Amino acid sequence: MAVVKESLIDALREHFGFDSFKGNQEIIIKSILAGKDTFVIMPTGGGKSLCYQLPALMSPGCALIVSPLIALMKNQVDLVRSYSSKDNVAHFLNSTLSKAQIKKVRTDLLSGKTKMLYVAPETLTKQENLDFFRELEISFIAVDEAHCISEWGHDFRPEYRRLKEMIEQINDQLPIIALTATATPKVQSDIVKNLGLRDPEIYLSSFNRSNLYYEIRPKRKKEQTIREIVKFIHLHKGKSGIIYTLNRKTTEELADMLVANNIKAVAYHAGLDAGTRAQRQDMFLHEDVDVIVATIAFGMGIDKPDVRFVIHYNIPKSLENYYQETGRAGRDGLEGICVCFYSYKDVQKLEHLMRDKPLSEREMGAQLINETVAYAESSACRRKVILHYFGEKYEESQCNNACDNCRNPKEKIEVKNRVVVVLKAIQSLEERFGTEYVVNIITGKVNPQITTYQHNQLEVFGQGKEFDAHFWNSLIRQMMLEDLIEKDIEEYGLLKLTEKGHSFLKEPYSIMVSLNHQFEEDGGEDEEV
Ligand code: ADP
Ligand code: ZN
Numbered sequence: 001m002a003v004v005k006e007s008l009i010d011a012l013r014e015h016f017g018f019d020s021f022k023g024n025q026e027i028i029i030k031s032i033l034a035g036k037d038t039f040v041i042m043p044t045g046g047g048k049s050l051c052y053q054l055p056a057l058m059s060p061g062c063a064l065i066v067s068p069l070i071a072l073m074k075n076q077v078d079l080v081r082s083y084s085s086k087d088n089v090a091h092f093l094n095s096t097l098s099k100a101q102i103k104k105v106r107t108d109l110l111s112g113k114t115k116m117l118y119v120a121p122e123t124l125t126k127q128e129n130l131d132f133f134r135e136l137e138i139s140f141i142a143v144d145e146a147h148c149i150s151e152w153g154h155d156f157r158p159e160y161r162r163l164k165e166m167i168e169q170i171n172d173q174l175p176i177i178a179l180t181a182t183a184t185p186k187v188q189s190d191i192v193k194n195l196g197l198r199d200p201e202i203y204l205s206s207f208n209r210s211n212l213y214y215e216i217r218p219k220r221k222k223e224q225t226i227r228e229i230v231k232f233i234h235l236h237k238g239k240s241g242i243i244y245t246l247n248r249k250t251t252e253e254l255a256d257m258l259v260a261n262n263i264k265a266v267a268y269h270a271g272l273d274a275g276t277r278a279q280r281q282d283m284f285l286h287e288d289v290d291v292i293v294a295t296i297a298f299g300m301g302i303d304k305p306d307v308r309f310v311i312h313y314n315i316p317k318s319l320e321n322y323y324q325e326t327g328r329a330g331r332d333g334l335e336g337i338c339v340c341f342y343s344y345k346d347v348q349k350l351e352h353l354m355r356d357k358p359l360s361e362r363e364m365g366a367q368l369i370n371e372t373v374a375y376a377e378s379s380a381c382r383r384k385v386i387l388h389y390f391g392e393k394y395e396e397s398q399c400n401n402a403c404d405n406c407r408n409p410k411e412k413i414e415v416k417n418r419v420v421v422v423l424k425a426i427q428s429l430e431e432r433f434g435t436e437y438v439v440n441i442i443t444g445k446v447n448p449q450i451t452t453y454q455h456n457q458l459e460v461f462g463q464g465k466e467f468d469a470h471f472w473n474s475l476i477r478q479m480m481l482e483d484l485i486e487k488d489i490e491e492y493g494l495l496k497l498t499e500k501g502h503s504f505l506k507e508p509y510s511i512m513v514s515l516n517h518q519f520e521e522d523g524g525e526d527e528e529v
Helices: 008-016 025-033 048-058 070-083 099-111 121-125 127-135 158-170 185-194 222-235 248-260 274-285 319-326 344-353 359-377 382-389 416-428 435-443 448-452 469-481 499-506
Strands: 038-041 062-066 090-093 116-119 138-143 176-180 201-204 212-218 240-244 265-268 291-294 307-312 336-342 485-488 494-497
Touching (some): 025 038, 048 062, 048 070, 048 138, 090 099, 121 158, 138 158, 212 382, 222 248, 222 307, 248 265, 248 291, 265 274, 319 336, 319 382, 344 359, 359 382, 416 469, 416 485, 416 494, 435 448, 435 469, 494 499
Parallel strands (some): 062 138, 138 176
């Protein structure tokens, strides 16, 4: 790449009119201009686009930007054009263009006027495009939303897996810049591996959103939960908020209930026609309604800076999803309240939704759900759990009471002896039974199967009958979080001891947990999946 003469800050002013760089932008841009493979991990709103846009404008040739959403490509290009006086500085190439439009794009590319070309992964699967790009001067390839390459990401796109081989066909020396807002350590290593990044410079920004308040509330019966939501919204009257639910029908029901309670609300889900969806999204953006009740179909690319609360009526299917969805609150840096209603029944619903998926997907899904359960049931600082999930170290003291657990620490109890009971029960059942059966044994409940197997003769039978099944279910979940036991997914959720569980049995130690029977109550019973 050619030597850059003008200073970066001058270029920033000239092209974008900004006076200073945000976060890691400058050092990232230097790395890109030096022709290095670069990996940018930055939360939404951090200013990722500029990281490749500025070097693209400063480098000879045109940068190719791979972007997964055709619908957003036009907006991105319009935005770039709005900073420039020349419309041909940026183009997009995807299946929505007519033959004449494609011809115009190609002419501009060949003339050297275009500095950024946004492409869908599909565009790169077409040989004629690859042949065309091979003849062009390309400055670098930017892969936006790079987490789409990983099955562990929240938005897996199989076409992303073929990017590396397609890029190599254009020119195997091109620097590659990967960008994402969502990289857990697992996703990160998938990205580096699948894009074949060569000794990349990795820039990881903090994911902490210090202006967001996180809270988990036990989900109770439907009417009660809705009453709580109505009360919450009345307390934040006139403020914008999003409520996420698992299914379409609930969005409608909930929106109706809110309207009946004098709250300006609409439902939003993928089952509505495109016109209605666009209309409702506009109503929300223009504040004709305060609250939008939506499935996760809502939110991608929505940039309303003053969303003041995000409520989850159902627990999301991964912590990553939760982070993204709550991340839509407080984009302007001001207050954002994130409340998630949690009941273990909703977890079972999520598990149920995966029942027909292939084993590998079920395994992955189950692990992601477990991490969400760990978050919901944890008594630790919510922020700490979230940031830990993103591989970031964080001390609870930094939270400033901006989560429910820091504000109202939960009471903990000693469970050493009871943990021993559970471990012994699982062991004497030879690790061949699931939670429900184990709990029946501990609480001394007889049923035909137990009688047939003569498990009522076991020493542990009825050893925990002073507590009810809710207690033991909750303890078993906590023990999974503590890595003392695990569920065997391949064999229908049979409970097994981990290595840590075995050593605990040999030498039990004090173990304090906060129990969450409250999450066992009626929450979500009356909602279908
Ligand atoms: P991301 O893609 O990481 O979500 P964007 O690229 O959309 O973030 O940038 C978020 C916002 O920050 C945009 O409105 C953008 O114009 C603004 N922005 C980016 N860089 C700067 C900067 N150096 N100074 C001021 N504003 C910036
Ligand atoms: Zn906290």
